[in-house]
Amino acid sequence: MKNHTILEPLREDQWFIESQELRSFVAKVSEISDRTVDDRTQTLARLEPYFQELLVQQEWLPQKFAQVNPESRMGGGIGQWLLYRAKDRSVSIFSLVIPPGSTTPVHDHLAWGLIGLYKGNQEETVYRRVDNGDAQEHAQLQITEVRRLQTGDIYRLLPPDGDIHAVKTTSQSASVSIHILGNDTGCIWRHQFIPESHSVKSFRSGYSNAPCQEEEEKEHALY
Template identity: 25%
Template sequence: MGPQQDDIQSFVVELRKVVHEVADEAELLVQVGPIVQRMVQKRRWLTADMYEADPKLGYGTTLLHVEPDQSLFVVVDSWLPGRGVPPHDHDTWAVVVGVDGTEHNLFWQRLDDAQRPGYAELQLMGEQCVSVGEALLLPGGSIHSLINETEHTSLSFHVYGRHLNFTERRQFDPDNNLERPFKIAPR
């Protein structure tokens, strides 16, 4: 096992401890944020292939770890210049830390009662740029979109409370008041 795997294994052990000991989601996010920031600073886990992205989608996802029960999903996402992802939720908590470049996040609030399948009304509520080393803490139920407004591929490190393909994650089209399931295909 090399330094990259050693770092990831130690990181996962530290995450597991917090997740098992902290029941309150807000406190969990506060404790997980610095753990992810320290991991990003190590950078021994970083490889050139993590910058690869699907030109059609505009992003790429590299799987670093997932628990056998699909909890503690850890990935690195790459975002091509000028590309991003429309408003979406995760249906779980998330911590995102910038690795390379800056990602512009927009935060949305759902206005409808979520009772009509395929329908959603969203309102823009705020924004935050996430740069290298900065953490974005997203409680379950958060809706955000993001774009890489730089001229270079950006990279971010993501930790989720559950594998996103095992949640009821949704992607939204606020112009047409639509929602649909949102799954990913990590490498």
């Protein structure tokens, strides 16, 4: 499988929407994550009230970032829209749009984070890996929880706790969730699991609206 290496830094912080609400939230993320760098449990606990405030405001996210994406690398028309990422790739914020009836692959995130449901309803299936990871491309998962989520609900990621899951939209319209993660989630190599065959493979989900720097460099090298 792919080597999960640290990504090269960007030239500057990247903003993909113009929103004072999001900028204020990012400032809090920076302040709190710097202050609690040695205890990510505290990071999540202190961030959650500010994240809750962001979720209840329904005007800051442009409609184009709440659309499905037929060309999604995750499949099923799932849109993964980057809203912000830090210059050092230590934080990314994005919306994940899942069409009605669609389910994400079973996947991990490899970072602390908060996920909040902005619109719609979802069912989340949480897994725990129970093998030791020694066998190449083999993974044994166990379901630990199935949760029904409504607009405004928040859940935490703190690997290994809660880090492996699959999410299905159960509402009549697409569900939109906002993710705040402690890495550049769309650009790192992470894991996609196939529980039925007890297998795992590396994947990079990418973003619907922004190439990874590594992809841009490869493309430029070809011309």
